[in-house]
Amino acid sequence: MDTDPAFDADVVIVGASFAGTACALAAAQRGLRVVVLERKRDPGKKLHTTGIIVKEAAEQTLLNQLPPAMTRRIEQVRLYAPSLRQVALAAPGYYFLTTDTPAVMRWLAEQLRAHGVDLRLECAFTDAQPVDGGWRVEGVGTTRYLVGADGARSRVARRCGLGEVRQFLYGVEYDFPGAQLAEPGALHCFISKRYAPGYIGWIAQSPTGIQAGLALRHDPANARVPDIDGFLLRVGHAGGLPRHLRAGSTRAGLIPCSGPVFDMARDGVILVGDAAGIVSPVTAGGIHSAWEHGWAVGRALAARLRDGGPAPDQVAVDAAPRFRAKRALRWAYDRLQFDWPFDLLLYSPPLRWAAEQVYFHKRRA
Numbered sequence: 001m002d003t004d005p006a007f008d009a010d011v012v013i014v015g016a017s018f019a020g021t022a023c024a025l026a027a028a029q030r031g032l033r034v035v036v037l038e039r040k041r042d043p044g045k046k047l048h049t050t051g052i053i054v055k056e057a058a059e060q061t062l063l064n065q066l067p068p069a070m071t072r073r074i075e076q077v078r079l080y081a082p083s084l085r086q087v088a089l090a091a092p093g094y095y096f097l098t099t100d101t102p103a104v105m106r107w108l109a110e111q112l113r114a115h116g117v118d119l120r121l122e123c124a125f126t127d128a129q130p131v132d133g134g135w136r137v138e139g140v141g142t143t144r145y146l147v148g149a150d151g152a153r154s155r156v157a158r159r160c161g162l163g164e165v166r167q168f169l170y171g172v173e174y175d176f177p178g179a180q181l182a183e184p185g186a187l188h189c190f191i192s193k194r195y196a197p198g199y200i201g202w203i204a205q206s207p208t209g210i211q212a213g214l215a216l217r218h219d220p221a222n223a224r225v226p227d228i229d230g231f232l233l234r235v236g237h238a239g240g241l242p243r244h245l246r247a248g249s250t251r252a253g254l255i256p257c258s259g260p261v262f263d264m265a266r267d268g269v270i271l272v273g274d275a276a277g278i279v280s281p282v283t284a285g286g287i288h289s290a291w292e293h294g295w296a297v298g299r300a301l302a303a304r305l306r307d308g309g310p311a312p313d314q315v316a317v318d319a320a321p322r323f324r325a326k327r328a329l330r331w332a333y334d335r336l337q338f339d340w341p342f343d344l345l346l347y348s349p350p351l352r353w354a355a356e357q358v359y360f361h362k363r364r365a
Helices: 018-028 101-114 155-160 228-235 287-307 312-319 324-336 339-345 349-360
Strands: 009-014 034-038 071-074 076-080 086-089 096-099 118-121 128-131 134-137 141-148 168-177 186-190 201-206 209-217 249-256 269-271
Touching: 009 018, 009 287, 018 034, 018 101, 018 287, 071 201, 076 349, 086 349, 096 101, 096 201, 101 118, 128 155, 141 155, 141 287, 155 269, 168 228, 201 228, 209 228, 269 312, 287 312, 339 349
Parallel strands: 009 034, 009 141, 034 118, 076 186, 141 269
Antiparallel strands: 071 096, 076 086, 128 134, 134 141, 168 209, 168 249, 186 201, 201 209
């Protein structure tokens, strides 16, 4: 089996996200004709991600080639109880990378072009119709496969009748260019039911300054907006945030938190990344799992078209993390979050052990 010249593309991917980029690169490396549609003119603008990369993601294909100037290594987590008492956590060999996220997204776009991907900026997905053996994508032409990497409110999922994300966190993050934390070598994480019910707040040193944000459980019936200004007034001094800072930019958006969607792939349409709900329900970390899943789907597409391999739809479902334990923790955290246990047990071995499991992925070094 091989690519079909009757089609204008082998795969059209909607969204130059981490998941979409991984899928495109994996497919292009095997010689597939890949088109990526990105509605923004500049891939580094209007971002919805913190850009904090865990060790597992930082060591994956291509991400391990990020220019050093775009990343900052952090090897410690400082966890703050609602009372602002804190405990330092670390694991041998483990680290996080904060990033100059706009620069990273632009660099990834350059990698797409360098690998022969047809990246089309300012080109939004509007519609797709099934044709014999594939799909006709408006403004593009025909393709064998269509991949939705277009975020938590995926248009591809809605148009093609696939599963949609139903449960979200809502996050807001400020960027303070050129600012310096008192302790820049730690990721500062704050537990507070008042400011971040269902999640946490954070402050971190990035390559370009300071990033600070928080997220909370999103309830469509009572769409509460995160009070990031009140949060930073409360925790800023404890977290080493300089006074009288002015935010340079703001990021905000919905974060899936219910695990993979049902019916993420069917009839040659596959969802990846946030569109597929491939985000940890507890930590809301999505870069590692999105890149890994997107890469697996890209390889499956190439294996199918080049070698007659198994159906990529099923591979996409099988490769998606289930997050069973983390979905259970999400359920408990939504219903049983109280401030007093964290204040009381912050220094206890059980809480420290649980925190290390969450932040350091079972201490893998």
